[in-house]
Amino acid sequence: MEHVCELTGICKQYRSRKTVHEVLHDVSMTLDAGEVFGFIGPNGAGKTTLLRIMCGLAHPTKGKVKVLGTDLTVRNAQLPTGIGVLVEYPSFIPELTGRRNLQLLASIRGVIGLPEVDATMELMGLDPGNKTPAGRYSLGMRQRLGLAQAIMEKPRLLLLDEPTNGLDPQGVAELRSYIRHLADQGVAVFLASHLLNEVEQVCDRVAIVKQGHVLRQMSKNDPVPYRGFSLQVSDAKDWSLVQQWAAQHQATLSQKDGVQGGMVGTAVPVPAALRDLIQAGASIESITPDRDTLETTFLQAIQEETK
Protein backbone atom coordinates (compact mmCIF):
# COMPACT_ATOMS: atom_id res chain seq x y z
CA MET A 1 0.00 0.00 0.00
CA GLU A 2 1.32 3.46 -0.87
CA HIS A 3 2.05 5.76 2.04
CA VAL A 4 0.06 8.97 2.27
CA CYS A 5 3.29 10.76 2.98
CA GLU A 6 6.85 9.54 2.56
CA LEU A 7 9.91 11.57 3.50
CA THR A 8 13.36 10.18 2.76
CA GLY A 9 16.55 11.80 3.99
CA ILE A 10 15.15 15.33 4.09
CA CYS A 11 17.71 18.07 4.69
CA LYS A 12 16.88 21.74 4.65
CA GLN A 13 19.55 24.39 4.76
CA TYR A 14 19.27 28.15 4.69
CA ARG A 15 22.30 29.97 3.39
CA SER A 16 23.24 33.44 4.41
CA ARG A 17 26.31 35.28 3.11
CA LYS A 18 28.71 33.68 5.55
CA THR A 19 26.95 30.74 7.18
CA VAL A 20 24.86 27.72 6.30
CA HIS A 21 22.10 27.06 8.81
CA GLU A 22 20.75 23.52 8.77
CA VAL A 23 17.13 23.42 9.92
CA LEU A 24 16.44 19.77 9.10
CA HIS A 25 18.97 16.97 8.89
CA ASP A 26 18.27 13.59 7.32
CA VAL A 27 14.63 13.34 8.38
CA SER A 28 12.90 10.19 7.19
CA MET A 29 9.38 9.08 8.04
CA THR A 30 6.25 7.62 6.57
CA LEU A 31 2.64 8.37 7.34
CA ASP A 32 -0.21 6.05 6.43
CA ALA A 33 -3.94 6.56 6.13
CA GLY A 34 -5.67 6.41 9.51
CA GLU A 35 -2.49 7.14 11.40
CA VAL A 36 -1.68 10.05 13.71
CA PHE A 37 2.01 10.95 13.67
CA GLY A 38 3.39 13.26 16.34
CA PHE A 39 6.43 15.38 15.66
CA ILE A 40 7.64 16.79 18.93
CA GLY A 41 10.52 19.00 19.78
CA PRO A 42 11.46 22.25 21.46
CA ASN A 43 10.98 25.59 19.72
CA GLY A 44 13.26 25.94 16.70
CA ALA A 45 13.46 22.18 16.18
CA GLY A 46 12.34 22.43 12.54
CA LYS A 47 8.71 21.35 12.98
CA THR A 48 7.19 24.20 10.99
CA THR A 49 9.81 23.90 8.23
CA LEU A 50 8.97 20.23 7.79
CA LEU A 51 5.28 21.09 7.65
CA ARG A 52 5.98 23.72 4.97
CA ILE A 53 7.92 21.13 2.95
CA MET A 54 5.07 18.64 3.28
CA CYS A 55 2.51 21.07 1.91
CA GLY A 56 4.74 22.13 -0.98
CA LEU A 57 5.62 25.64 0.17
CA ALA A 58 9.32 24.92 0.60
CA HIS A 59 11.70 22.55 -1.15
CA PRO A 60 14.16 20.30 0.66
CA THR A 61 17.85 20.92 0.02
CA LYS A 62 18.33 17.16 -0.11
CA GLY A 63 16.05 14.16 0.10
CA LYS A 64 12.73 13.11 -1.35
CA VAL A 65 9.18 14.14 -0.41
CA LYS A 66 6.18 12.26 -1.69
CA VAL A 67 2.78 13.42 -0.53
CA LEU A 68 -0.50 11.84 -1.70
CA GLY A 69 1.32 10.29 -4.66
CA THR A 70 2.95 13.57 -5.77
CA ASP A 71 6.71 13.98 -5.74
CA LEU A 72 7.19 17.43 -4.20
CA THR A 73 10.96 17.30 -4.61
CA VAL A 74 10.53 18.49 -8.18
CA ARG A 75 10.47 22.28 -8.08
CA ASN A 76 7.83 22.59 -10.75
CA ALA A 77 5.55 19.90 -9.34
CA GLN A 78 1.79 20.25 -9.25
CA LEU A 79 0.56 20.32 -5.69
CA PRO A 80 -1.56 17.43 -4.45
CA THR A 81 -5.19 18.02 -3.61
CA GLY A 82 -6.56 16.76 -0.31
CA ILE A 83 -4.26 18.47 2.18
CA GLY A 84 -5.65 20.42 5.12
CA VAL A 85 -3.21 22.72 6.89
CA LEU A 86 -3.37 24.49 10.22
CA VAL A 87 -0.42 26.75 10.88
CA GLU A 88 0.61 28.11 14.25
CA TYR A 89 -1.53 31.17 15.07
CA PRO A 90 -3.76 31.09 11.98
CA SER A 91 -4.79 34.45 10.58
CA PHE A 92 -7.74 35.47 8.45
CA ILE A 93 -8.98 38.57 6.67
CA PRO A 94 -9.61 40.56 9.85
CA GLU A 95 -12.44 42.71 8.51
CA LEU A 96 -14.62 39.78 7.38
CA THR A 97 -16.66 37.40 9.53
CA GLY A 98 -15.39 33.90 10.25
CA ARG A 99 -18.07 32.43 8.01
CA ARG A 100 -17.20 34.73 5.09
CA ASN A 101 -13.51 33.89 5.51
CA LEU A 102 -14.22 30.16 5.34
CA GLN A 103 -16.60 30.65 2.43
CA LEU A 104 -13.90 32.48 0.44
CA LEU A 105 -11.31 29.80 1.25
CA ALA A 106 -13.74 27.01 0.34
CA SER A 107 -14.51 28.65 -2.99
CA ILE A 108 -10.85 28.31 -4.06
CA ARG A 109 -11.12 24.52 -4.23
CA GLY A 110 -14.82 24.61 -4.95
CA VAL A 111 -15.60 21.16 -3.56
CA ILE A 112 -17.90 22.24 -0.74
CA GLY A 113 -20.61 24.84 -0.34
CA LEU A 114 -21.99 27.02 2.40
CA PRO A 115 -23.94 24.22 4.21
CA GLU A 116 -20.70 22.27 4.72
CA VAL A 117 -18.92 25.44 5.90
CA ASP A 118 -21.69 26.06 8.46
CA ALA A 119 -21.65 22.43 9.59
CA THR A 120 -17.88 22.52 10.12
CA MET A 121 -18.13 25.77 12.08
CA GLU A 122 -20.76 24.24 14.34
CA LEU A 123 -18.61 21.13 14.75
CA MET A 124 -15.77 23.36 15.92
CA GLY A 125 -18.02 25.16 18.37
CA LEU A 126 -18.36 28.36 16.32
CA ASP A 127 -21.61 30.12 15.50
CA PRO A 128 -21.98 30.60 11.71
CA GLY A 129 -24.40 33.48 12.40
CA ASN A 130 -21.81 35.41 14.41
CA LYS A 131 -21.29 38.78 12.71
CA THR A 132 -18.11 39.64 14.64
CA PRO A 133 -15.18 40.26 12.27
CA ALA A 134 -12.47 37.58 12.51
CA GLY A 135 -9.98 40.25 13.58
CA ARG A 136 -11.85 40.56 16.89
CA TYR A 137 -11.88 36.83 17.61
CA SER A 138 -10.10 35.59 20.72
CA LEU A 139 -7.04 33.38 20.25
CA GLY A 140 -9.10 30.28 21.00
CA MET A 141 -11.83 31.23 18.52
CA ARG A 142 -9.24 31.95 15.85
CA GLN A 143 -7.70 28.56 16.49
CA ARG A 144 -11.11 26.91 16.13
CA LEU A 145 -11.65 28.81 12.89
CA GLY A 146 -8.21 27.66 11.71
CA LEU A 147 -9.13 24.07 12.49
CA ALA A 148 -12.44 24.48 10.70
CA GLN A 149 -10.71 25.68 7.51
CA ALA A 150 -8.27 22.77 7.73
CA ILE A 151 -10.92 20.06 7.99
CA MET A 152 -13.89 21.53 6.14
CA GLU A 153 -12.98 20.00 2.77
CA LYS A 154 -12.46 16.54 4.28
CA PRO A 155 -8.72 16.26 3.55
CA ARG A 156 -6.89 12.96 3.23
CA LEU A 157 -3.83 14.42 4.94
CA LEU A 158 -4.14 16.85 7.81
CA LEU A 159 -1.09 18.87 8.83
CA LEU A 160 -1.46 20.50 12.23
CA ASP A 161 1.08 22.85 13.76
CA GLU A 162 0.48 23.40 17.49
CA PRO A 163 -3.28 22.87 17.10
CA THR A 164 -4.14 23.38 20.77
CA ASN A 165 -2.66 26.89 20.98
CA GLY A 166 -5.14 29.06 22.84
CA LEU A 167 -7.78 26.35 23.28
CA ASP A 168 -9.42 25.91 26.67
CA PRO A 169 -9.22 22.46 28.35
CA GLN A 170 -12.61 21.46 26.96
CA GLY A 171 -11.51 22.53 23.47
CA VAL A 172 -8.31 20.51 23.82
CA ALA A 173 -10.25 17.38 24.86
CA GLU A 174 -12.72 17.86 21.99
CA LEU A 175 -9.90 18.32 19.51
CA ARG A 176 -8.17 15.17 20.72
CA SER A 177 -11.26 13.06 20.26
CA TYR A 178 -11.92 14.69 16.89
CA ILE A 179 -8.41 13.90 15.66
CA ARG A 180 -8.92 10.29 16.67
CA HIS A 181 -12.29 10.30 14.93
CA LEU A 182 -10.69 11.60 11.71
CA ALA A 183 -7.94 8.98 11.93
CA ASP A 184 -10.56 6.27 12.35
CA GLN A 185 -12.13 7.51 9.14
CA GLY A 186 -8.83 7.04 7.31
CA VAL A 187 -7.35 10.54 7.47
CA ALA A 188 -3.59 10.70 7.98
CA VAL A 189 -2.75 13.30 10.61
CA PHE A 190 0.64 14.93 11.11
CA LEU A 191 0.76 16.74 14.43
CA ALA A 192 3.67 19.06 15.23
CA SER A 193 3.69 20.11 18.84
CA HIS A 194 5.80 20.70 21.89
CA LEU A 195 3.04 19.60 24.28
CA LEU A 196 4.03 16.05 25.19
CA ASN A 197 0.83 15.11 26.96
CA GLU A 198 -1.26 16.11 23.98
CA VAL A 199 0.89 14.10 21.57
CA GLU A 200 1.09 11.06 23.83
CA GLN A 201 -2.66 10.78 24.14
CA VAL A 202 -3.54 11.03 20.50
CA CYS A 203 -0.62 9.78 18.38
CA ASP A 204 0.07 6.32 17.04
CA ARG A 205 3.69 7.13 16.34
CA VAL A 206 5.98 9.86 17.56
CA ALA A 207 9.28 11.35 16.41
CA ILE A 208 11.38 13.38 18.84
CA VAL A 209 13.32 16.08 17.07
CA LYS A 210 15.93 18.57 18.19
CA GLN A 211 17.64 21.16 16.02
CA GLY A 212 16.53 19.37 12.89
CA HIS A 213 17.76 15.92 13.94
CA VAL A 214 15.27 13.12 14.61
CA LEU A 215 16.54 11.67 17.89
CA ARG A 216 14.05 8.86 18.29
CA GLN A 217 10.95 7.42 16.61
CA MET A 218 8.50 5.42 18.64
CA SER A 219 5.22 3.66 18.13
CA LYS A 220 2.51 3.20 20.72
CA ASN A 221 2.78 -0.54 19.97
CA ASP A 222 6.45 -0.63 20.96
CA PRO A 223 6.99 -2.68 24.15
CA VAL A 224 7.44 -0.36 27.12
CA PRO A 225 9.96 -1.50 29.73
CA TYR A 226 8.29 -2.16 33.08
CA ARG A 227 10.30 -1.47 36.22
CA GLY A 228 7.76 -1.87 38.99
CA PHE A 229 5.36 0.61 40.52
CA SER A 230 5.07 3.47 42.92
CA LEU A 231 2.49 3.23 45.65
CA GLN A 232 1.17 5.00 48.67
CA VAL A 233 -0.51 3.33 51.62
CA SER A 234 -2.58 4.65 54.52
CA ASP A 235 -0.28 4.17 57.54
CA ALA A 236 2.89 2.53 58.91
CA LYS A 237 1.14 -0.82 59.47
CA ASP A 238 0.26 -0.98 55.79
CA TRP A 239 3.82 -0.04 54.82
CA SER A 240 5.20 -2.93 56.88
CA LEU A 241 2.87 -5.26 54.91
CA VAL A 242 4.36 -3.84 51.72
CA GLN A 243 7.86 -4.49 53.08
CA GLN A 244 6.89 -8.12 53.80
CA TRP A 245 5.51 -8.50 50.28
CA ALA A 246 8.69 -7.01 48.80
CA ALA A 247 10.87 -9.40 50.78
CA GLN A 248 8.81 -12.39 49.55
CA HIS A 249 9.10 -11.32 45.90
CA GLN A 250 12.74 -10.11 45.93
CA ALA A 251 11.53 -6.61 45.11
CA THR A 252 13.57 -3.52 45.89
CA LEU A 253 11.90 -0.88 48.01
CA SER A 254 12.71 2.79 48.38
CA GLN A 255 10.53 4.80 50.72
CA LYS A 256 9.85 8.45 50.10
CA ASP A 257 10.67 10.76 52.99
CA GLY A 258 7.74 11.70 55.19
CA VAL A 259 5.10 9.53 53.46
CA GLN A 260 3.95 5.96 53.77
CA GLY A 261 4.85 5.12 50.18
CA GLY A 262 7.61 4.84 47.64
CA MET A 263 8.96 2.97 44.63
CA VAL A 264 8.78 -0.80 44.37
CA GLY A 265 11.22 -2.31 41.87
CA THR A 266 9.81 -5.63 40.68
CA ALA A 267 8.83 -7.67 37.67
CA VAL A 268 5.47 -8.58 39.24
CA PRO A 269 2.73 -6.83 37.25
CA VAL A 270 0.59 -4.24 39.03
CA PRO A 271 -2.71 -6.24 39.11
CA ALA A 272 -1.03 -9.24 40.73
CA ALA A 273 0.84 -7.10 43.28
CA LEU A 274 -2.34 -5.18 44.09
CA ARG A 275 -4.31 -8.39 44.63
CA ASP A 276 -1.60 -9.79 46.98
CA LEU A 277 -1.41 -6.60 49.02
CA ILE A 278 -5.18 -6.28 49.42
CA GLN A 279 -5.42 -9.92 50.43
CA ALA A 280 -2.70 -9.27 53.01
CA GLY A 281 -4.89 -6.49 54.43
CA ALA A 282 -2.97 -3.44 53.23
CA SER A 283 -4.97 -0.28 52.59
CA ILE A 284 -3.70 1.15 49.28
CA GLU A 285 -4.16 4.88 48.59
CA SER A 286 -2.68 4.86 45.09
CA ILE A 287 -0.61 2.67 42.79
CA THR A 288 1.01 3.69 39.48
CA PRO A 289 3.11 1.51 37.17
CA ASP A 290 6.64 2.83 36.72
CA ARG A 291 6.93 2.97 32.93
CA ASP A 292 8.69 5.36 30.57
CA THR A 293 6.27 8.09 29.58
CA LEU A 294 6.72 10.22 26.51
CA GLU A 295 7.97 12.97 28.78
CA THR A 296 10.71 10.83 30.33
CA THR A 297 11.68 9.47 26.90
CA PHE A 298 11.76 12.97 25.47
CA LEU A 299 13.88 14.38 28.28
CA GLN A 300 16.20 11.38 28.12
CA ALA A 301 16.62 11.77 24.35
CA ILE A 302 17.31 15.48 24.65
CA GLN A 303 19.83 14.92 27.47
CA GLU A 304 21.64 12.19 25.50
CA GLU A 305 21.85 14.51 22.50
CA THR A 306 23.21 17.33 24.67
CA LYS A 307 25.94 15.03 26.07
Add this chain to the structure above:
Amino acid sequence: MFCMMRYQCSRLFSSKRWLFVLVIDAFLAVAVVLDRKGTVSYLLTKYYIAAPANIWDVPVQMLCADIMMIFILVTAFVFLVGDAFLRDERTGRLPMLVSRTRNRATWFVSLIPALFLAAVAFVGAAVVISLGVALLFLPVGWSFSPFLTSTINQVKSLRPFYFLPNMPLSPPLFFAGLIGYLAPALCGIALLSVAISIWWRQTAAVFIPVVWILMVDMSLRGEVMRSSPGGGRFFFSTQLMLIEHWQWADSKITAALYPFPVAASVIVFGILCVIWSALGYFSARYVDL
Protein backbone atom coordinates in the same frame (compact mmCIF):
# COMPACT_ATOMS: atom_id res chain seq x y z
CA MET B 1 -8.14 30.77 -10.28
CA PHE B 2 -11.11 33.17 -10.43
CA CYS B 3 -12.04 32.30 -6.85
CA MET B 4 -8.48 32.86 -5.73
CA MET B 5 -8.62 36.27 -7.43
CA ARG B 6 -11.84 36.96 -5.55
CA TYR B 7 -10.07 36.09 -2.32
CA GLN B 8 -7.19 38.43 -3.20
CA CYS B 9 -9.63 41.24 -4.04
CA SER B 10 -11.57 40.71 -0.79
CA ARG B 11 -8.33 40.87 1.10
CA LEU B 12 -6.98 43.97 -0.69
CA PHE B 13 -10.23 45.92 -0.67
CA SER B 14 -11.25 45.18 2.90
CA SER B 15 -8.04 46.60 4.35
CA LYS B 16 -8.45 49.50 6.77
CA ARG B 17 -5.37 51.10 5.23
CA TRP B 18 -7.63 52.52 2.53
CA LEU B 19 -8.97 54.99 5.08
CA PHE B 20 -5.48 56.27 5.86
CA VAL B 21 -4.61 56.58 2.18
CA LEU B 22 -7.85 58.37 1.34
CA VAL B 23 -7.22 60.85 4.15
CA ILE B 24 -3.82 61.60 2.57
CA ASP B 25 -5.64 62.20 -0.74
CA ALA B 26 -7.93 64.68 0.98
CA PHE B 27 -4.99 66.55 2.55
CA LEU B 28 -3.21 66.80 -0.82
CA ALA B 29 -6.42 68.11 -2.37
CA VAL B 30 -6.70 70.78 0.33
CA ALA B 31 -3.09 71.83 -0.34
CA VAL B 32 -3.85 72.22 -4.06
CA VAL B 33 -7.03 74.18 -3.39
CA LEU B 34 -5.25 76.64 -1.08
CA ASP B 35 -2.38 77.08 -3.56
CA ARG B 36 -4.75 77.60 -6.48
CA LYS B 37 -6.91 80.13 -4.63
CA GLY B 38 -3.78 82.08 -3.71
CA THR B 39 -2.48 82.08 -7.31
CA VAL B 40 -5.81 83.15 -8.78
CA SER B 41 -6.12 85.98 -6.31
CA TYR B 42 -2.49 87.05 -6.98
CA LEU B 43 -3.19 87.21 -10.75
CA LEU B 44 -6.21 89.37 -10.10
CA THR B 45 -4.56 91.81 -7.71
CA LYS B 46 -1.17 92.06 -9.46
CA TYR B 47 -2.08 91.88 -13.18
CA TYR B 48 -5.88 92.43 -13.09
CA ILE B 49 -6.24 89.12 -14.93
CA ALA B 50 -9.29 87.05 -14.13
CA ALA B 51 -8.40 83.39 -14.66
CA PRO B 52 -10.65 81.64 -12.18
CA ALA B 53 -10.05 78.05 -11.20
CA ASN B 54 -12.73 75.40 -10.87
CA ILE B 55 -12.98 71.93 -9.32
CA TRP B 56 -11.15 70.22 -12.21
CA ASP B 57 -7.93 72.07 -11.38
CA VAL B 58 -7.47 69.96 -8.28
CA PRO B 59 -7.30 66.43 -9.77
CA VAL B 60 -5.23 67.74 -12.70
CA GLN B 61 -2.60 69.20 -10.35
CA MET B 62 -2.71 66.18 -8.01
CA LEU B 63 -2.70 63.31 -10.46
CA CYS B 64 -1.05 64.42 -13.65
CA ALA B 65 1.02 67.55 -13.11
CA ASP B 66 2.83 67.64 -9.76
CA ILE B 67 5.49 64.95 -9.53
CA MET B 68 5.83 65.19 -5.74
CA MET B 69 2.10 64.69 -5.26
CA ILE B 70 2.12 61.79 -7.70
CA PHE B 71 5.09 60.37 -5.85
CA ILE B 72 3.20 60.58 -2.54
CA LEU B 73 0.26 58.75 -4.17
CA VAL B 74 2.59 56.07 -5.59
CA THR B 75 4.08 55.57 -2.11
CA ALA B 76 0.58 55.41 -0.63
CA PHE B 77 -0.43 52.76 -3.15
CA VAL B 78 2.64 50.66 -2.42
CA PHE B 79 1.89 51.01 1.30
CA LEU B 80 -1.64 49.82 0.56
CA VAL B 81 -0.92 46.70 -1.48
CA GLY B 82 2.85 46.21 -1.88
CA ASP B 83 3.24 43.92 1.12
CA ALA B 84 0.58 41.46 -0.09
CA PHE B 85 3.09 38.61 -0.04
CA LEU B 86 4.74 39.55 3.24
CA ARG B 87 1.38 39.84 5.01
CA ASP B 88 0.30 36.39 3.82
CA GLU B 89 3.67 34.91 4.67
CA ARG B 90 3.92 36.43 8.13
CA THR B 91 0.36 35.72 9.17
CA GLY B 92 0.52 32.11 7.98
CA ARG B 93 -2.21 32.60 5.40
CA LEU B 94 0.05 31.37 2.60
CA PRO B 95 -0.07 27.63 3.51
CA MET B 96 -3.88 27.82 3.78
CA LEU B 97 -4.12 29.37 0.33
CA VAL B 98 -1.38 27.52 -1.55
CA SER B 99 -2.50 24.11 -0.25
CA ARG B 100 -5.85 24.76 -1.97
CA THR B 101 -4.29 25.22 -5.40
CA ARG B 102 -2.59 22.89 -7.86
CA ASN B 103 0.26 25.29 -8.53
CA ARG B 104 2.35 27.45 -6.20
CA ALA B 105 2.28 30.32 -8.70
CA THR B 106 -1.54 30.51 -8.68
CA TRP B 107 -1.30 32.74 -5.63
CA PHE B 108 0.78 35.28 -7.57
CA VAL B 109 -1.11 35.01 -10.87
CA SER B 110 -4.39 35.70 -9.10
CA LEU B 111 -2.82 38.72 -7.44
CA ILE B 112 -2.07 40.42 -10.81
CA PRO B 113 -5.69 41.27 -11.76
CA ALA B 114 -6.46 42.04 -8.11
CA LEU B 115 -3.63 44.60 -8.03
CA PHE B 116 -4.81 46.10 -11.30
CA LEU B 117 -8.35 46.47 -9.94
CA ALA B 118 -6.93 47.98 -6.74
CA ALA B 119 -4.94 50.49 -8.86
CA VAL B 120 -8.07 51.45 -10.85
CA ALA B 121 -10.03 51.87 -7.61
CA PHE B 122 -7.19 53.82 -6.03
CA VAL B 123 -6.88 56.37 -8.88
CA GLY B 124 -10.66 56.56 -9.20
CA ALA B 125 -11.00 57.22 -5.47
CA ALA B 126 -8.24 59.85 -5.62
CA VAL B 127 -10.12 61.67 -8.44
CA VAL B 128 -13.43 61.48 -6.59
CA ILE B 129 -11.96 62.62 -3.26
CA SER B 130 -10.05 65.51 -4.84
CA LEU B 131 -13.24 66.61 -6.59
CA GLY B 132 -15.18 66.25 -3.35
CA VAL B 133 -12.68 68.41 -1.46
CA ALA B 134 -12.57 70.91 -4.34
CA LEU B 135 -16.36 71.20 -4.27
CA LEU B 136 -16.10 72.70 -0.79
CA PHE B 137 -13.86 75.57 -1.94
CA LEU B 138 -14.04 76.03 -5.74
CA PRO B 139 -16.89 76.56 -8.16
CA VAL B 140 -18.27 73.72 -10.24
CA GLY B 141 -17.43 73.86 -13.94
CA TRP B 142 -18.44 71.72 -16.89
CA SER B 143 -15.16 72.21 -18.72
CA PHE B 144 -11.55 72.86 -17.73
CA SER B 145 -11.07 76.18 -15.97
CA PRO B 146 -9.80 79.40 -17.57
CA PHE B 147 -6.76 79.07 -15.28
CA LEU B 148 -5.86 75.71 -16.87
CA THR B 149 -6.53 76.72 -20.45
CA SER B 150 -5.42 80.37 -20.45
CA THR B 151 -2.77 81.34 -23.00
CA ILE B 152 -1.87 84.61 -21.27
CA ASN B 153 1.82 84.61 -20.42
CA GLN B 154 1.40 85.70 -16.80
CA VAL B 155 -1.00 82.82 -16.17
CA LYS B 156 1.22 80.35 -18.00
CA SER B 157 4.23 81.42 -15.95
CA LEU B 158 2.34 80.75 -12.71
CA ARG B 159 1.11 77.40 -14.01
CA PRO B 160 4.15 75.12 -13.83
CA PHE B 161 2.86 72.77 -16.51
CA TYR B 162 1.57 73.02 -20.00
CA PHE B 163 -2.09 72.31 -20.52
CA LEU B 164 -3.60 72.19 -24.01
CA PRO B 165 -5.70 75.33 -24.42
CA ASN B 166 -8.27 73.37 -26.39
CA MET B 167 -8.28 70.07 -24.58
CA PRO B 168 -10.36 67.88 -26.88
CA LEU B 169 -11.82 65.76 -24.08
CA SER B 170 -14.47 66.75 -21.55
CA PRO B 171 -13.20 66.53 -17.95
CA PRO B 172 -14.99 63.25 -17.09
CA LEU B 173 -13.57 61.56 -20.19
CA PHE B 174 -10.15 63.03 -19.47
CA PHE B 175 -10.17 61.53 -15.96
CA ALA B 176 -11.49 58.19 -17.21
CA GLY B 177 -8.46 58.19 -19.51
CA LEU B 178 -6.21 59.22 -16.62
CA ILE B 179 -7.39 56.20 -14.60
CA GLY B 180 -6.56 53.97 -17.57
CA TYR B 181 -3.18 55.67 -17.82
CA LEU B 182 -2.09 55.56 -14.18
CA ALA B 183 -3.56 52.17 -13.24
CA PRO B 184 -1.06 50.08 -15.24
CA ALA B 185 1.79 52.26 -13.95
CA LEU B 186 0.77 51.76 -10.31
CA CYS B 187 0.02 48.08 -10.90
CA GLY B 188 3.51 47.63 -12.38
CA ILE B 189 5.17 49.27 -9.36
CA ALA B 190 3.13 47.15 -6.92
CA LEU B 191 3.95 43.96 -8.86
CA LEU B 192 7.65 44.79 -8.63
CA SER B 193 7.29 45.39 -4.87
CA VAL B 194 5.62 42.01 -4.40
CA ALA B 195 8.15 40.20 -6.62
CA ILE B 196 11.08 41.73 -4.71
CA SER B 197 9.53 40.83 -1.35
CA ILE B 198 9.35 37.16 -2.40
CA TRP B 199 13.15 37.21 -2.59
CA TRP B 200 13.94 39.57 0.27
CA ARG B 201 11.43 39.20 3.08
CA GLN B 202 11.79 42.55 4.75
CA THR B 203 9.27 45.37 4.85
CA ALA B 204 11.97 47.63 3.37
CA ALA B 205 11.97 45.45 0.24
CA VAL B 206 8.44 46.55 -0.56
CA PHE B 207 9.53 50.16 -0.90
CA ILE B 208 12.58 49.54 -3.13
CA PRO B 209 10.74 50.58 -6.34
CA VAL B 210 9.53 53.79 -4.64
CA VAL B 211 13.03 54.58 -3.37
CA TRP B 212 14.34 53.88 -6.87
CA ILE B 213 11.92 56.35 -8.44
CA LEU B 214 12.68 59.04 -5.84
CA MET B 215 16.43 58.63 -5.40
CA VAL B 216 17.61 57.44 -8.80
CA ASP B 217 15.00 58.08 -11.48
CA MET B 218 13.99 61.56 -10.34
CA SER B 219 17.53 62.80 -9.67
CA LEU B 220 18.85 61.48 -12.99
CA ARG B 221 15.85 63.01 -14.71
CA GLY B 222 16.67 66.37 -13.13
CA GLU B 223 20.28 66.15 -14.36
CA VAL B 224 19.29 65.17 -17.89
CA MET B 225 16.58 67.80 -18.17
CA ARG B 226 19.04 70.51 -17.25
CA SER B 227 20.93 69.85 -20.50
CA SER B 228 18.10 68.54 -22.65
CA PRO B 229 14.51 69.14 -21.51
CA GLY B 230 13.11 66.61 -23.94
CA GLY B 231 15.42 63.94 -22.53
CA GLY B 232 13.19 63.70 -19.45
CA ARG B 233 10.78 61.58 -21.41
CA PHE B 234 12.98 58.53 -20.97
CA PHE B 235 12.43 58.50 -17.23
CA PHE B 236 9.66 56.73 -15.38
CA SER B 237 8.90 59.76 -13.22
CA THR B 238 8.24 61.84 -16.36
CA GLN B 239 6.03 59.14 -17.78
CA LEU B 240 3.97 59.11 -14.58
CA MET B 241 2.91 62.73 -15.24
CA LEU B 242 0.32 62.67 -17.99
CA ILE B 243 0.64 66.42 -18.60
CA GLU B 244 4.30 65.97 -19.55
CA HIS B 245 3.16 64.59 -22.89
CA TRP B 246 2.12 68.11 -23.89
CA GLN B 247 4.83 69.96 -22.00
CA TRP B 248 6.87 70.85 -25.08
CA ALA B 249 4.07 70.75 -27.62
CA ASP B 250 4.39 74.37 -28.74
CA SER B 251 8.09 74.86 -28.11
CA LYS B 252 10.07 76.03 -31.10
CA ILE B 253 13.39 75.05 -29.51
CA THR B 254 12.80 71.65 -28.01
CA ALA B 255 11.23 68.81 -29.87
CA ALA B 256 7.85 67.86 -28.52
CA LEU B 257 7.39 64.62 -26.66
CA TYR B 258 5.39 63.20 -29.50
CA PRO B 259 7.93 60.47 -30.18
CA PHE B 260 6.61 59.39 -26.79
CA PRO B 261 2.88 59.96 -27.01
CA VAL B 262 0.40 58.88 -24.34
CA ALA B 263 -0.12 55.50 -25.99
CA ALA B 264 3.63 54.83 -25.91
CA SER B 265 3.69 55.41 -22.15
CA VAL B 266 0.74 53.06 -21.67
CA ILE B 267 2.61 50.45 -23.73
CA VAL B 268 5.73 50.98 -21.58
CA PHE B 269 3.67 50.53 -18.40
CA GLY B 270 2.09 47.42 -19.90
CA ILE B 271 5.49 45.96 -20.83
CA LEU B 272 6.78 46.65 -17.31
CA CYS B 273 3.70 44.91 -15.87
CA VAL B 274 4.43 41.87 -18.04
CA ILE B 275 8.11 41.81 -17.01
CA TRP B 276 7.38 42.12 -13.28
CA SER B 277 4.54 39.60 -13.56
CA ALA B 278 6.92 37.11 -15.16
CA LEU B 279 9.50 37.79 -12.45
CA GLY B 280 6.86 37.26 -9.75
CA TYR B 281 5.48 34.16 -11.46
CA PHE B 282 8.84 32.41 -11.66
CA SER B 283 9.77 33.55 -8.14
CA ALA B 284 6.54 32.15 -6.70
CA ARG B 285 7.07 28.94 -8.61
CA TYR B 286 10.69 28.24 -7.75
CA VAL B 287 11.52 30.10 -4.52
CA ASP B 288 10.46 28.76 -1.11
CA LEU B 289 7.29 30.55 -0.13
